[in-house]
Amino acid sequence: xxxxxxxxxxxxxxxxxxxxxxxxxxxxxxxxxxxxxxxxxxxxxxxxxxxxxxxxxxxxxxxxxxxxxxxxxxxxxxxxxxxxxxxxxxxxxxxxxxxxxxxxxxxxxxxxxxxxxxxxxxxxxxxxxxxxxxxxxxxxxxxxxxxxxxxxxxxxxxxxxxxxxxxxxxxxxxxxxxxxxxxxxxxxxxxxxxxxxxxxxxxxxxxxxxxxxxxxxxxxxxxxxxxxxxxxxxxxxxxxxxxxxxxxxxxxxxxxxxxxxxxxxxxxxxxxxxxxxxxxxxxxxxxxxxxxxxxxxxxxxxxxxxxxxxxxxxxxxxxxxxxxxxxxxxxxxxxxxxxxxxxxxxxxxxxxxxxxxxxxxxxx
Amino acid sequence: xxxxxxxxxxxxxxxxxxxxxxxxxxxxxxxxxxxxxxxxxxxxxxxxxxxxxxxxxxxxxxxxxxxxxxxxxxxxxxxxxxxxxxxxxxxxxxxxxxxxxxxxxxxxxxxxxxxxxxxxxxxxxxxxxxxxxxxxxxxxxxxxxxxxxxxxxxxxxxxxxxxxxxxxxxxxxxxxxxxxxxxxxxxxxxxxxxxxxxxxxxxxxxxxxxxxxxxxxxxxxxxxxxxxxxxxxxxxxxxxxxxxxxxxxxxxxxxxxxxxxxxxxxxxxxxxxxxxxxxxxxxxxxxxxxxxxxxxxxxxxxxxxxxxxxxxx
Numbered sequence: 001x002x003x004x005x006x007x008x009x010x011x012x013x014x015x016x017x018x019x020x021x022x023x024x025x026x027x028x029x030x031x032x033x034x035x036x037x038x039x040x041x042x043x044x045x046x047x048x049x050x051x052x053x054x055x056x057x058x059x060x061x062x063x064x065x066x067x068x069x070x071x072x073x074x075x076x077x078x079x080x081x082x083x084x085x086x087x088x089x090x091x092x093x094x095x096x097x098x099x100x101x102x103x104x105x106x107x108x109x110x111x112x113x114x115x116x117x118x119x120x121x122x123x124x125x126x127x128x129x130x131x132x133x134x135x136x137x138x139x140x141x142x143x144x145x146x147x148x149x150x151x152x153x154x155x156x157x158x159x160x161x162x163x164x165x166x167x168x169x170x171x172x173x174x175x176x177x178x179x180x181x182x183x184x185x186x187x188x189x190x191x192x193x194x195x196x197x198x199x200x201x202x203x204x205x206x207x208x209x210x211x212x213x214x215x216x217x218x219x220x221x222x223x224x225x226x227x228x229x230x231x232x233x234x235x236x237x238x239x240x241x242x243x244x245x246x247x248x249x250x251x252x253x254x255x256x257x258x259x260x261x262x263x264x265x266x267x268x269x270x271x272x273x274x275x276x277x278x279x280x281x282x283x284x285x286x287x288x289x290x291x292x293x294x295x296x297x298x299x300x301x302x303x304x305x306x307x308x309x310x311x312x313x314x315x316x317x318x319x320x321x322x323x324x325x326x327x328x329x330x331x332x333x334x335x336x337x338x339x340x341x342x343x344x345x346x347x348x349x350x351x352x353x354x355x356x357x358x359x360x361x362x363x364x
Numbered sequence: 365x366x367x368x369x370x371x372x373x374x375x376x377x378x379x380x381x382x383x384x385x386x387x388x389x390x391x392x393x394x395x396x397x398x399x400x401x402x403x404x405x406x407x408x409x410x411x412x413x414x415x416x417x418x419x420x421x422x423x424x425x426x427x428x429x430x431x432x433x434x435x436x437x438x439x440x441x442x443x444x445x446x447x448x449x450x451x452x453x454x455x456x457x458x459x460x461x462x463x464x465x466x467x468x469x470x471x472x473x474x475x476x477x478x479x480x481x482x483x484x485x486x487x488x489x490x491x492x493x494x495x496x497x498x499x500x501x502x503x504x505x506x507x508x509x510x511x512x513x514x515x516x517x518x519x520x521x522x523x524x525x526x527x528x529x530x531x532x533x534x535x536x537x538x539x540x541x542x543x544x545x546x547x548x549x550x551x552x553x554x555x556x557x558x559x560x561x562x563x564x565x566x567x568x569x570x571x572x573x574x575x576x577x578x579x580x581x582x583x584x585x586x587x588x589x590x591x592x593x594x595x596x597x598x599x600x601x602x603x604x605x606x607x608x609x610x611x612x613x614x615x616x617x618x619x620x621x622x623x624x625x626x627x628x629x630x631x632x633x634x635x636x637x638x639x640x641x642x643x644x645x646x647x648x649x650x651x652x653x654x655x656x657x658x659x660x661x662x663x664x665x666x667x668x669x670x671x672x673x674x675x676x677x
Contacts, residue, residue: 077641084644104644183627185642221544222627231522237539347437347643354638355457358628 038067040285043083043092043277046073048250048306056301057292064292065285075224076101076187083110083277093280094289098187099132099339100346102143102273106134107343112278113140118287121294121312128331129311131271132339143275146293147302148309150326150334151188151268154241154248154260156233167195167263170217170240180229180241181219184353190342191268192242193349198265204341211352215360222361226251233258244270246307249324262333269326269334271311303327432654436647448651458635458652462659465631468546468621469614472553476561476610477603479554484565485595499566503559510619514552518623521548544626552620557610564609568602569595604671608664615660632656 040061044050050073058069072079072092080101083090087110095102095111105111113136116122122141129145136142155164160174170179182189196217197203197210220238221229226247232238233256241258245267248260274293276286292298299312309326310317322328433444441447452458483502487495505513520527521542528540542548572595580590596603618633625631630638632652639649 075641077644081640081644084646185627185638224627231525235523235539237523237541347645350638350643351438355455359457359460361628 038065038282038285039070040065040067040094040282040289041070041072041092042094042096042289043072043074043079044096045076046071049096052302052306056298056305057289060292060297061285061289065288067282067285069289077185080105080110084108088279090277090279092277093282093286094274095277096146096272096274099271099273100187100342102132102275103134103339104343105275106132106136106142110278111143111275112280112283113137113142114144114276114287114290115140118284119144119291119294121291121296124296124312124314125294126311126313129271131336132273143273144290144294145271145273145311146299147272147306148311148326148331148334149270149272150245150262150309150330151191151242151270152245152248152260153263153267154243154258156236156239156257157259158257159236159239164240164261165264167265168199169263170242171213175240176218177220178237178239179217179219180221180223180232180238180243181217182242183222183224184350184358186224188268188270189353190346190349191337193353194337195265207349211356214353215357217361219361230256245326249307262330266333266335269331269336271336428650429654431647431650434647436645437643438645438648448648449655452648452651452655461630461632461635462655464546464629465615465633465656466659466663468549468553468631469611471550472557472614473607473610475550475554476557477607480558480561480565480606481603483558484562484569487562487566488569499563502562505556506559510552510556510617511623513555514619514623517548517552517555518543521551521624543624544629546625546629548624549620549629549631552624553614553617556617556620557613560609560613561606564606565599565602568599568605571602572598600671604667608667611667612660612664615656 042053044053050071053069053071062068072082074082076097079092079095080097083092083095083105087108090110095105097105102111106113113134116139119141122144125145129148130141131145132142134142153164153167153169157163164170164172169175170181182192192214193207193210194204195210196213197207200209200213202209221232223229223241223243226241226243229238229241230251233241233251243260245260248258251258274290276283276290280286294312296312296314299310299315300317302308303310303315303317303325304321307321307325309331317325317327322330326334430444432448433446434448435441435443435445436448439447439451487498490498519525523529523539523541523543525543528537528542531537532539542551576594576598577590580594585593616633617631618637621629621631621634622637625634632655636649636652636656639645639652
């Protein structure tokens with residue numbers, strides 16, 4: 001009886017057969033790809049930015065070039081490292097990033113300037129937006145800005161009685177273990193090192209007090225992206241957060257209990273740019289793409305739909321839209337940091353944060 | 365040179381061709397095959413795999429080791445040298461990261477073993493169809509990949525998520541904070557390593573002859589005694605293999621620590637990613653990777669040696 005039961009059980013041979021069949025099924029080659037039209041590969045953040053490019057840039061791009069767009073999406077750091085790793089044979093043709101990564105990319109030789117004469121809309125770009133100052137030939141530009149967003153201080157208006165007005169409010173006792181703060185590897189962490197230093201009597205060139213001041217903070221959550229802490233905002237476990245203004249606006253649209261202020265020390269202005277990848281075989285259509293990104297039509301759509309501030313001075317936005325993005329007079333109310341200084345100091349400051357600050361935080 | 369020979373065969377130094385013929389006869393007698401005793405053509409089937417390993421494993425590994433010995437933006441020295449390793453091992457923060465990596469891997473292994481052993485024993489006695497069905501269900505996390513598994517846990521474990529949210533909202537339990545903690549990382553790692561553990565244990569338990577169990581019962585052993593004195597010792601080789609597999613997978617896991625852990629609970633894998641994606645320091649990242657490799661090799665080797673006697677039946 002036992003023997004017949006054993007014979008009915010799954011034998012090792014049958015198990016191996018089954019596993020082999022599963023493995024073979026998984027390894028079956030996909031159907032061969034049909035011949036693809038020419039494509040410009042865009043290295044960009046996913047989500048709303050990618051969606052906006054697909055909806056509002058792709059149709060005109062296809063009309064002008066006969067080529068289509070392919071996307072390589074991901075966080076900026078990961079995409080930048082891909083450029084470094086694929087320097088000799090890049091898979092992307094254009095690269096979206098903050099100014100610091102654009103500067104670093106030019107220094108590393110993975111980005112290349114664009115010809116001014118190919119950018120018919122360049123004259124419409126506001127001067128304050130051209131913040132990347134890498135040395136390039138006079139007839140070229142290192143990159144083109146495509147939006148201005150700002151990093152601000154958010155709070156839950158249902159739970160916070162005294163509205164914050166300063167970056168220093170993050171250290172208020174009521175926000176201990178209730179703050180969602182930028183993670184050490186966040187793009188803007190160097191800005192907070194400087195801000196904390198200034199709050200503690202230091203400066204941009206004397207940041208040592210800033211590390212001590214940051215070590216006194218008690219964040220509950222270290223975030224790279226608003227979705228890292230959005231659920232905690234709803235449950236009341238986070239009542240204050242640092243985040244980009246256009247994400248705060250998106251959260252408001254989704255009925256999160258959130259509002260934000262521009263602190264008296266000024267919010268952090270974050271111009272974002274797009275540049276051509278060095279070694280691309282699609283330089284011509286890459287420059288068409290850049291030109292489209294700074295055109296008034298695309299800039300207006302990005303402002304009205306994404307609340308991402310326009311860099312094109314000919315764009316006229318309604319007061320309702322201007323109130324929700326980093327546009328117009330708000331540009332003067334933001335603080336701008338030197339991207340080259342960030343690029344120079346980030347490695348050492350990130351180390352200091354990891355070693356001297358994070359262990360004190362006990363955050364998630 | 366003394367050559368071990370079956371009796372009746374001359375022990376004088378033979379012609380090389382005769383030696384190979386002699387060794388082949390010896391192989392038939394002893395069942396053992398000396399590694400380099402075969403004609404070169406016998407090794408040809410290994411060539412594709414060897415080439416693949418050299419190109420896609422050894423060369424990149426060599427490049428990583430070279431990078432790990434190179435100066436970088438944070439640590440300047442006349443390379444190649446071990447300064448990157450001295451730096452990492454000299455900072456309590458990085459030692460904490462290393463300890464956390466090993467600790468979480470050990471906890472994952474223990475939990476996976478506790479859950480996997482009964483599951484494998486249960487599978488052993490099922491019919492072929494039932495066992496096949498359950499095994500396919502069990503191996504779904506492997507087929508789906510760790511990212512899909514972890515994304516599911518991100519939703520389930522989120523504060524106010526569908527797992528605990530309703531209980532908290534109705535006041536049945538207090539607020540539960542799992543996402544972003546080491547506990548959440550262990551949950552994700554156990555989920556992914558469990559199928560490997562169960563399959564390994566299942567194969568080992570299948571080897572145990574039914575006669576041995578019947579003999580034990582016929583001698584008056586109860587269920588617990590059968591398990592303790594017959595099943596467990598005979599399954600030890602499988603248990604140890606399962607432990608090694610689970611520990612290796614957990615220690616090298618990136619997806620669970622990244623998505624279920626947090627910036628404040630880095631493991632070596634997420635630290636490596638931070639070095640690369642935040643500070644573009646591939647030299648320190650390589651040093652951390654080589655450190656992980658060496659530590660894992662020492663642990664696996666030591667574990668195998670330490671348990672060799674227990675495994676020998």
